[in-house]
Amino acid sequence: MDKTILLVIDGASYVILKEIINELPNIRDIANTGIFGEMESVYPALTPVALASLFTGVNPESHGVNGNKIFVRGRSISKPISAFSSYSLQVEPIWSTLSKHGYKVLVGSAPQALPDRWKLESLLLFDPYRAKIKGCSEPLLLSEGERKYLSSTFIVKRADNGFIVSLDGNENVVDQNSWVGPIEANVECREVDFTAIFWLKAFSRGVYVTPFVYFQSNWSNREEKKLVWENVFKRTPPILDGDYRSLERGLITFDEYLQTLEASSKFFTVYNTYLLDAFQWDFAIVYTPIIDNIQHLLYGVDDQFRHIKQAYAMVDNFVGIVKDRCDNLFLVSDHGIAKVKKKIHLNLILREMNLLHMDGDGIDEKKTKAYYGGGGAIRVNLRGRERNGVVSRREFPRLINYIVSQLERVIEDNESIFQTIIANETPAGDREGDITFTIRKGYAVSNTLYASEAIENVKPYVSVSGDHGFFRDEDFRGIVIVKMRNVKAHRNLKIKIIDIAPTILKLYNIQKTLDGKVLEEIFNGK
Numbered sequence: 258m259d260k261t262i263l264l265v266i267d268g269a270s271y272v273i274l275k276e277i278i279n280e281l282p283n284i285r286d287i288a289n290t291g292i293f294g295e296m297e298s299v300y301p302a303l304t305p306v307a308l309a310s311l312f313t314g315v316n317p318e319s320h321g322v323n324g325n326k327i328f329v330r331g332r333s334i335s336k337p338i339s340a341f342s343s344y345s346l347q348v349e350p351i352w353s354t355l356s357k358h359g360y361k362v363l364v365g366s367a368p369q370a371l372p373d374r375w376k377l378e379s380l381l382l383f384d385p386y387r388a389k390i391k392g393c394s395e396p397l398l399l400s401e402g403e404r405k406y407l408s409s410t411f412i413v414k415r416a417d418n419g420f421i422v423s424l425d426g427n428e429n430v431v432d433q434n435s436w437v438g439p440i441e442a443n444v445e446c447r448e449v450d451f452t453a454i455f456w457l458k459a460f461s462r463g464v465y466v467t468p469f470v471y472f473q474s475n476w477s478n479r480e481e482k483k484l485v486w487e488n489v490f491k492r493t494p495p496i497l498d499g500d501y502r503s504l505e506r507g508l509i510t511f512d513e514y515l516q517t518l519e520a521s522s523k524f525f526t527v528y529n530t531y532l533l534d535a536f537q538w539d540f541a542i543v544y545t546p547i548i549d550n551i552q553h554l555l556y557g558v559d560d561q562f563r564h565i566k567q568a569y570a571m572v573d574n575f576v577g578i579v580k581d582r583c584d585n586l587f588l589v590s591d592h593g594i595a596k597v598k599k600k601i602h603l604n605l606i607l608r609e610m611n612l613l614h615m616d617g618d619g620i621d622e623k624k625t626k627a628y629y630g631g632g633g634a635i636r637v638n639l640r641g642r643e644r645n646g647v648v649s650r651r652e653f654p655r656l657i658n659y660i661v662s663q664l665e666r667v668i669e670d671n672e673s674i675f676q677t678i679i680a681n682e683t684p685a686g687d688r689e690g691d692i693t694f695t696i697r698k699g700y701a702v703s704n705t706l707y708a709s710e711a712i713e714n715v716k717p718y719v720s721v722s723g724d725h726g727f728f729r730d731e732d733f734r735g736i737v738i739v740k741m742r743n744v745k746a747h748r749n750l751k752i753k754i755i756d757i758a759p760t761i762l763k764l765y766n767i768q769k770t771l772d773g774k775v776l777e778e779i780f781n782g783k
Contacts, residue, residue, distance in 0.1 A: 258360075258539055259583075259584035259585055259742075259764065260538065260539060260540070260541075260582075260583045260584050260585070261539070261540050261541070261583060261584065261585040261586075261587070261761060261764060262533070262540075262541050262542075262543060262579055262582065262583040262585070262586050262587070263540070263541070263542045263543075263587045263589060263757070263761065264543050264544075264545070264575075264576070264579060264586065264587065264588050264589070265308065265311070265367075265542065265543070265544045265545070265589060265590070265591065266545055266548060266572055266588060266589070266590045266736070267304060267544065267545065267546045267547075267548060267549035267590065267591060268546075268548045268549030268550075268552050268553075268590060268591070268592060268593070268594055268725070269548050269569075269572070269588075269590035269593075269735060269736045270548075270552070270590070270593035270594050270731065270734060270735070270736070271295040271296065271593060271734040271735060271736050272593060272731050272734055273552075273565065273569070273593075273594070274569070274736055277566055277569060280566065280569075280570070281569055281570065281573040282573065282577075283573045283574070283576040283577040283580060284572075284573050284576055284588065284738060287576070287580065287586065287588070287738055287739075287740045288738050288748070289746065290740070290744075290746055291738065291739050291740045291741060291744050291746060291747075292737065292738065292739035292741075292744065292746075292747050292750065292776070292778065292779060293736075293737075293738050293747070293748045293749070293750070294736075294737045294738075294747070294748070294749065294750030294751060294752040295734055295735075295736070295737075295749070295750070295751060295752065296589065296590060296734070296735035296736055296737045296752050296753070296754055297733060297734070297735075297751065297752070297753045297754065298310075298591065298592045298593070298732075298733045298734075298735055298754050299316055299317055299754060299755070300317070300727075300729065300733075301317075301323075301324065301632050301633050301726040301727055302591070302592035302593075302725045302726050302727075302732050302733050303324065303325060303340075303592070303631070303632065303725070303726045304368065304549070304591050304592070305322055305325060305340035305341055305345070305368040305369070306322050306323060306324065306340065306632070307591035307592050307735075307754055308367060308368055308369075308591050309321075309322040309340070309345070309346060309350075309368070309369060310754050310755050311589060311591060311754050311755075311757055311758065312350040312351050312352070312367060312369070312370075312542075312758060313346065313348050313349070313350050313351070313755075313758060313771070314351070314755050314756075314757070314758030314759045314762075314769070314771035314772060314773040315348055315755060315771055315772040315773070316755060316772050319347070319348060319772060320346055320347055320348045321345065321346065321347035321348075321688050322340050322345050322346060322369070323632055323634070323688055323689070323690075324340065324630060324631045324632015324633070324634060324690075325339070325340050325341075325630070325631040325632060325704075326338070326339065326340065326630035326631055326632070326704075327339075327340060327345055327688050328630065328636045328643075328687070328688065328689070328690075329687040329688060330642050330643075330686075330687055331644060332643070332644055333622055333643060333644040333645050334620065334622060334625065334628050334636060334638045334643045334645075334646070335619055335620040335622055335625075335628070337630055337636075340368060340369075341368045341369075341386075342368075342369065342371060343369050343370065343371040343373055343374035343375060344373075344374060345368075345369055346369045350367075350369065350370070351540075351758045351761060351762065352364050352367070352370055352375065352380055352382075352540075352542065353375055353377065353380070354762065354767060354769065355539070355540050355762075355765060355767070356375075356377040356378075356379045356380040357377065358765065358767060359379060360379060360539040360540055360765060361379045361381075361537050361538045361539045361540075362377075362379060362380050362381065362538060362539065362540050362541070363381045363532060363533075363536055363538035363540070363541040363542070364380070364381070364382050364383065364384075364541075364542045365383055365384075365528065365529050365532050365541070365542060365543040365544055366383070366384050366385060366386065366542075366543070366544040367384070367542055367544070370382050370384065370542075371384065371387065371475070372475060372477060372478030373475065375478070376478065380478070381477075381478070381479055381481065381536055381538070382477060382478045382479075383476065383477045383482065383485060383532065384476050384477070385470075385476065385490075385495060385497055385524075385528060386476075386497055387474055387475055387476035388470040388471055388472070388474050388476045388490070388495065389468055389469070389470055389471070389474070389497070390446055390447070390451075390469075390471055390474055392446070392447070393407060393444070393446035393447065393451075393453075393469060393471075394468040394469050394470065394471075395468060396465065396466060396467060396468050396500050396502070396503050396508075397465070397466035398460065398462060398463045398464070398465055398466070398503065398508040398509065399411050399413045399420075399422065399463050399464040399465075399466060400413065400462070400463040401413050401414065401415060401420075401463075406466075407444040407445060407446060407469075408443075408444050408445040409424060409425070409442045409443075409444055410424070410425075411423070411424055411466075412424075413463070413464055416430065418432050418433070419431050419432035419433065419459040420432075420459055420463075420464050422457055422464055424440065424442060425442070425443075427440075429457060431457045431458065431459045431464055432459050433458070433459045433460070435458070436456045436457070436458050436494045436520070437456060437457040437458065438454070438455060438456030438457060438467075438494060439454040439455070439456060439490070439491045440454065440455055440456065440457065441453070441454055442454075442455070442469070444469065446471070451471045451473055451474075452471070452472060452473070453469035453470065453471050454469070454470055454472075454490060454491065454495075455467045455468070455469050455470070456494040456495075458516070460509055460510070460513045461509075461510055461513065462508065462509070462510075465503075465509065465513070467494050467495065467496055468495075468496075468497075470490060470495050472486050472490075481535075481536065484535060485528070485531065485532070485535075488531055488535070489524075489527055489528045489531050492527065493520075493523055493524050493527045494520050494523075494524060495524055496517050496520040496521045496524055497521060497524065497525075497546070498517075498521055498546055498547075498550050499514055499515070499517050499518035499521055499547065499550040499551065499554075500514060500517040501514065501550065501553070501554060503517075504554075504718075504719060505719055505720060511718045514554075515564065518547055518550055518551060518568070519571075521546065521547055521550070522545070522547045522568075522571040522572075522575075525544070525545045525546070525547070525575070526545075526574070526575050526578065529543040529544075529545075529575070529579070530578055530579070533579065533582050534582075539765075540761070540765070541583075543579065545572055545575060547568050547571055547572065548565075548568045548569060548572060548590075549594075550568070551564055551565055551567075551568040552565060552568075552594040552723045553594075553721050553722075553723050553724065554718070554721065554722065554723070555718075555722060555723070556594050556595075556596055556722055556723025557596040557597055557598060557715060557717075557722025557723055558717045558718065558722050561718075576588065580740060584741070584742060585739070585740065585741045585742075585764060586739070586740040586741075587737070587738075587739050587757060587761065588736065588737070588738040588739070589735070589736065589737050589738075589754070589757055590735035590736045591735060591754070592725045592726075592732055592733065592735050593725060593731050593732050593733060593734040593735050594723045594724070594725055594731060594732055595698070595723065595724060595725060595728045595730050595731045595732040596699065596722065596723055596731075597699055597700060597701040597715060597721065597722060597723060597724045598699045598700070598714070598715050598722075599669075599699065599700050599701070599712055599713060599714055599715060600700070600701045600702070600703050600712075600713045600715065600720065600721060601667070601674060601696070601700055601701065601702045601703065601711065601712055601713075602703050602705060602708035602710070602711055602712075602713065603629040603635075603702055603703065603704065604628065604629050604703075604704060604705065604706050604708075605708045605710070605711045606663070606664075606667065606711050607627055607628065607629060607635075607660075609711065610659075610660070610663055612625070612626040612627045612656075612660070613625050613626070613627060613628055615706065619706075620706070622638065622643075622644075622645040622647075623645060623647065624647070625638050625647070626638055626647060626648050626656060627648075627656070627660060627691075629702075629704050630704055631704040632690070632726075633690070633693055633694055633695065633696070633702070633726065633727050634689070634690020634691075634692065634693045634694075635660065635690055635691060635692040635693075635694075636685075636690055636691055637653060637656060637657070637684065637691045639653065639684050639691075642684060650684065653683075653684055653691075654682065657680045657681065657682075657691060657692060658680070660680075660692055661678050661680050661692065664678055664692075664694065665678065667711075667712075669712065672697065673697065674696065674697045674700055674712075675694045675695070675696065675697070676694075676695050676696065676697050677694060677695045678692065678693075678694045679692070679693045679694070680692050694727075695727050695728075695729070696727045696728070698728055698730060701721055701724035702726075702727065735754065737750070737752045737757070739776075739779060741779060744779055745778075747778045750776075750778065752776065753773060753774075754773075755771065755772050755773030756773040756774050756775070756776055757773070758771060758773060759771050759773050759774060759775045760773075760775050760776045760779060763775050763780065
């Protein structure tokens with residue numbers, strides 16, 4: 258049986274790749290001898306939404322993932338279903354279909370492929386992002402002196418060319434030349450005792466501590482995770498994304514951010530390679546985030562394109578590693594990228610309209626009338642639909658009209674920022690917004706609850722200068738590159754992201770009625 262790898266390259270842009278493909282020898286060779294096409298994403302072109310379509314072969318209206326947060330009857334407006342959860346999907350994904358047909362399936366990371374739901378004998382699930390625990394996995398920057406984090410106490414002293422870091426009586430010499438670790442700590446997180454590991458490195462403003470990761474957390478469905486823990490997490494720093502948050506907060510410099518990005522690239526290379534070599538599989542999904550990371554930060558900074566090219570080169574090196582480990586290789590992205598110059602903080606606008614209220618770090622549900630959770634959709638806190646809803650059905654149409662009128666007044670340079678606004682006359686059902694919109698080109702929209710200004714200028718090297726989701730432009734233009742034995746070369750094909758799942762299923766002689774179509778060019782060329 259042929260072995261197939263689906264390599265998800267988060268954010269890989271067709272526009273960018275066409276420009277630099279000749280500088281990427283592994284990707285270039287596959288594109289020249291196999292299938293190379295522009296991939297049309299779905300709306301909104303957000304990672305969990307688009308990947309749900311990639312893995313199911315259907316549009317968001319069918320699979321039910323329409324944004325990062327999914328609103329359904331009976332849940333409070335502040336606690337919707339996360340799109341990064343297995344129960345966000347309403348239809349069967351490819352890993353389940355293949356497993357039920359007896360094929361051995363390996364998933365290295367996918368937003369909805371979590372072990373709480375997919376309990377199949379021939380399915381092996383891992384997700385390193387789930388080795389982190391919210392509120393207990395923040396990166397740290399330690400200065401000289403004593404610093405408490407969770408139940409651990411760090412003591413930092415200056416030393417020649419670096420620092421000495423003490424934890425629980427154990428000393429570690431840390432400099433700027435290499436990562437030090439893994440270091441274990443027994444910590445209490447959410448009133449539960451865990452063993453965490455982390456790594457250290459000396460940065461210009463202090464000692465950088467990678468986010469704590471935890472073996473005990475629910476990041477795999479099999480006991481084999483012990484092997485991954487020992488052979489990957491303990492051998493290379495488990496940095497899962499370039500640390501944009503620490504850069505934004507001024508804790509690390511731009512050059513130090515690039516070091517975290519390189520560490521992330523190395524981790525996913527080591528991690529994915531180990532999974533592919535250590536376990537048996539007929540079909541495997543592997544993932545890399547680094548292109549999306551750097552494009553968000555730098556795509557709108559015109560004089561820093563070289564760093565984006567370097568990220569593509571890192572991925573190309575990884576492609577060179579995996580291409581000989583399979584018979585069929587699908588290189589697919591979830592979306593592209595578009596330049597932005599300003600960010601709109603929509604929840605601040607709702608707060609200024611006296612419709613969204615805060616209670617400590619969260620939403621005050623008893624006072625809040627509307628909330629933007631992402632996905633281009635505003636949800637009303639409706640009585641009888643949302644738990645703790647406060648808006649009556651009688652008030653609903655007046656509230657909708659008021660919000661729309663206020664959004665229409667958000668104008669810059671004599672042009673509306675919200676280009677299309679669609680308002681429901683009656684309350685929306687599950688997994689829908691009461692008001693949906695598209696955003697003007699050049700603007701990103703944020704769902705953060707805290708911001709100092711409603712419209713924020715991009716700050717080069719600090720804040721997002723590239724985004725995707727709502728423009729239906731470059732951000733919708735991803736990539737599809739396919740390597741197969743004896744396939745006839747096809748270039749410049751127009752392919753939809755929903756076409757990938759039915760095409761892969763046909764390789765395994767499985768037919769399903771899906772929104773996407775089989776890429777017959779692959780099979781006709783044999």
